[in-house]
Amino acid sequence: MKAFVLLFIFVNSFVFGANQCIVCHEGIEDIRDRNSSMMQEILKIAQKAGHKDNDCIVCHGGNPKSKSKKYAHNGTVKYFKENKGPKNYYPAPASTWVNENTCGMCHASQVGAQMNSLMMTEQGKIQGAMWSFGQNDGYKHEVGTYKTANPKDKNSRLGTDVYKKYMEKLATMEPQAFPKQMRQLRDAPTVEEVHKDPSLAVYTYLRQECLRCHTGSKGREKRGDFRGIGCASCHVPYSNEGFYEGNDKATSKKNPGHMLTHQLQSSRKVKVKVNDVEYSGVPVETCATCHNRGKRIGVSYQGLMETAYNSTFDKQGNGQPKLHTKRYLHMKEDIHYQKGMLCQDCHTSNDLHGDGFLGGANLAAVEVECQDCHGTTTSYPWELPIGYSDEFEDEVKKGKARGVAQNVADYLKQGYVPEKEDGFILTARGNPLPKAVKKGNTIIMHLASGKDIELKPLKLLKAQNKLSKKALVAMDVIEAHTTELECYTCHAAWAPQCYGCHVKVDYSGGKQNPDFLKASHDKDIHGTTGGMRDLKKYLVPGKVTETRSFLRWEDPALAQNGEGRITPVIPGCQTTITVIGQDGEALLQNHIFKIPNVEGAGEEGQNAIDMSPVQPHTISKESRTCESCHSSDKALGLGIGGGKMNGDATKTTIMDLMTADKKLLVKKTDEQIPAIPNLKYDYSQFVDENGTQVMTVGHHFKLSQALSKEQRDKLDRRGVCISCHINIPDGNLAVSAMTHVAQMAEVNIDNKEHRSIVSKVMNLSAWVQIFGLMIFMMIIFYIAYTVFVKKKSINPKNKGWK
Template sequence: MPLGYSDEFSTQHKEGTARGVVQEIAPYLKKGYISEKEEGYLLTARGNPYTHVVKKGNNIIVKLASGKDITLTPLKKLKEDKALSQAALVAMDQVAAHRNNLECYTCHATWAPQCYGCHVKVDYSGGKQNIDYLAAAHDQDIHGTTGGMRDLKAYLVDGRVTETRSFLRWEDPALSQNGEGRISPTIPGCQVTVSVIGKEGKALLQNHIFKIPDVEGAKAEGQNAIDMSPVQPHTITKHARACESCHASDKALGLGIGGGTMRADESKTFIIDLMRADGKILPTIVDEQFSAIANLKNDYSRFMDENGTQLQTVGHHFSLSQPLDASQRAKLDRRGICLSCHDTIPNGSLAVSAMVHAAQMAGIEVDNKDHQGILGKLLLLGAWIQLLGGMALGALLVYLIYRYQKRRA
């Protein structure tokens, strides 16, 4: 790969000659552990030498300070040796867009911590106080000792701060474009919903989501200042997440868990009690299950709607960070693909019905492997019929034009 590849901060991937290895390293890098260079030190995407990662033959050696060497085989060599799985070859060799537009960890980080809905309450009632940890950390004496190590009570300020969350998830994070212009896993950054209780015990703010005007697709009315953030989860595994977890997922598209439908309406106070068929609560004294969050019109996991409207900020620290755009969503979205065939199975077409009944009479049972084989054959058959049919029609058209020109002559 060339220098700068995977570190472009652009939606166009870097091209050029392979970065190779270096034989010498800068003096400032020699202050730490330096390994024997073997055939040369590998370079990072930014051109900096790995002082403990070297080339030796067709392998990469990671030399640990403990003295242990870890031998890695490059992907190119694994491909030449036919040591890669079919899934790996399809995902990262045949589909070049994956290699050029995705981070490696987009698929290989198979889980990520997802803490949805950060509920912060600042309570000034009853003389409640909280430690100002920031002030304590900055108050250092001549020995470098911070205030927190001396007496935390000296840094009490008015208002007790508590924090809760709405819900947690770990599996199959959503996708968005990160600040480097590549598709990456995306988790809640900090989806702050604020309540402030005054000194008299009354709510000054209750379940309030602030809005930021004129940013990220919003105009003067403002974008919800709850954030989804592209992230490197550091949960890398050898086995990547399944194709379906992205290509057949509402969540991956940014449409929310279950398409954002698996929830109550958070913008309205939610009460479960005796009620009429029209929803009117019958008792006069009731408990609220949760109070309304006025600015939250969608589930916390939903940061894009079906029309492409952004619903909350997405990685707002970098200019390229954003939800998937229309073109990216069109390439990703393969939801409902099963219906492409099964809306005609078993009786939607005469030919299909005949094949289904023949299989039933012969006692043929189709398992997953058979199913994949059938789809592969249908794809190849359809492609060849269209190709040969197009060529035949083209030849026929040329022949007819030839006959017409010859007759006129």
């Protein structure tokens, strides 16, 4: 019976042009719901191509009339050779290298912008690594994964006219981070080249490690890193284990490396059903397949912080498995994640797909700010000017109210766009947020998951008396917190801090590893890359190993980001480099390069290890404490414990039997901790006691720096307690008497009572000063009255009065 059904399907397909691909791929899921507008458009194209109901060929091409897999998976139908559509058989039709002919038929704007997007070019990552290996070009971001340039027509940038004007101005202010063109990263060096110049090992490091994740590559197929290529990097689901769990009889369920199901995931209106569970939107874990290194925002958002340990144990006593090649602690999740918000609910199409023009780093590409939805305690989001919190210059804060948008661009309407209510909320750079609409003084968030959330801006919460006293003091009374700090400076619950990135590039013994960038460039007419065929063909000399000195998560240090606002900072590339030559001997050992061309670096220059400004994506409603900033050496940039807790890293540590004055008693021993010659300060310290910056603090934007002296003076409240308590109990008679009375009464003053006493003392002091001033003014008035009015010599009735 089954054979008869298959024969019927085959004959029907051959005669009437129906979808005979499913003869082999029986049970495969429709890429979209048959009744969806997208599928209807696909079927219209199939009908024009002369193959009614065969939606497969519209994306994959191929020869639909062949009974042989070899010939079916080859070529394309005649119609597509002369019209829009696949020009050959595409096993991965979303591939960056062919999706102009597939996804681009309907989504031309996003596909047209992708090639200059940061997810494709990786300019910031490349510039950062080159900088840290001493191959620096100052702030320039002119090297990427391949050669490209900005469009000649500046109006071709995706976005509103306000956005285009804003970005054009920003590019003139920060030309190093908004390059006009990009050249391709040079090839991996030979062993001979590395022996002549060990710093060239950076190109091995980049190509073997850092450049796996760009969208022109399918990446590294390890647990947690399985994903598609091009548009499928985000829009096709892959599980962490990498197994297919659909119903296609021709797709293996035993071998990893396959999509979870043959369906697209995208907007709220696109439903994906797998294993009897239906969902919409792009799961956070899809984003985390790439965003688990560097700033680690993907895993941090989910409450994951990497650890060196493998606890906890499973039922068989096995340790924690590696995810993204790491193991994790479960920390507090971001409050937006707890509420069910996906990455796409905040980040815009321009954030993700790009706007068609080059941006050298995250800050260049991301257009959203916290205040776009939350506003401030004195202004609703629509009352803020364009550019607020994205200033790069103070003048922006004085602009006129941005208002709301009444429409969105046509290409954005291909996703879900809700009813506009009073209008669409605008981003800091002037584009509408299609998922956020104004309704009265509230904002309705239409989430990709299908949920709707009512958001009350801060100004409304203040009017309704729903802000705590602490919140009002922090955001309303102390105005500088709102105007000079990022919201997440206080509201990030924690941040991953991986201090000391120890990189070893070993060229000894003929060691080799794959060059992921080279593999991605070896693309064929089918849209597949070398990495999708056989990575072993792209081996280059060297093997990269990474480790670190120590990990922290609590109370990140503070600095100034590229927008000029105070922000948390975490270790970026604190690259401490060891390069092993062909003979097994170190060409560089624990080496930290210097950046001599940085202004204020001194004679030696700054260490080319970096503290990076970051939005940690670990937001909590409860903020960090006042003391964690104002009474902290670490917050000031002076390091954990003020940099006084660590030994001298410039000296080699040898541990063995020794005398009391540390003379070794043995001859046969080994170095326990080899020296790091240029590390004169702890990895957590980026400012010395004199305020001199000793390592890089952000190297993408000119405004990135450690806190200035003025900023540190405002922040620093260390020693405030001692200013009162230094007089207790002997130095001040009144305070001494008060203290002794408390002691005799056996009063145990807790923190609440201490705050009450301090408050009363401040109020009393203030009133005493006011009354004192009033008495002083009365005395002055009385003297003046006596001298100028009562005395006859100057009485107004006398002739001498004028």
